[in-house]
Amino acid sequence: MDKVGRITFGPPMVSATQLNARSPRPTSLTWLKDIPIWEWIIPDGGCLDIDNCPDCWERNAHLERYGFACEVFQKSHLLDFGCGIGYGTEMLVNAGNTVTGVDASDTALTIARERRGKYAQYVKPEAIWSEAKFLGIVTFEVIEHLDNPEEFLSWAAARCKHIVISTPIVPTMKNNPHHKHDFTQSQFRGMVDKLFRIQSEWVQIRPWKLEPSYMVMHGATR
16 A cells, blocks of 8 residues: 555545446455454444454555545644544644544544544544634544434534545445445435535445445535
């Protein structure tokens, strides 16, 4: 992988207009492994303990999303909403940003503070004061966990100029007890487009299926 976590070979990141493009054969197949990751999921909240999860496609897909955010934002004041154990917050800080990490999971926040406390402050959502403003909000794999995703997007639009956001675009609720919603690409795009002008969008494709699994967007507030 390169310095921002993008998967060099493959890659699962492609333009949404290139969904049928086949990936070149990698020289190492480690990142292609499709392994169950439940052993490394934090029980309260459902985030991935990426530090202990072995190398596999799912782990690298997480890193790749934050690699994209590091390309969008430099020297910016950011909110990492759904920061989990803070690995993405660390990446954003190393890209030159000032970041506050936010997560609803007490366990994830404890781990983030223990392992990455020097990089940022990690707080619960209710600790973000009502008039706080950020240049950008990064929020990966969050809206499918929320009771009201539209309400969250309205909250975000009132507090930032840019958002980088992702969600699964395949059914997940049946197998993931933490997920409350399933979205298609068009549903996700339409929901974000109501409040943000979409600047770019792409999908992550599981190489053995060659179909989109996650969609990532960068939007600017309207």
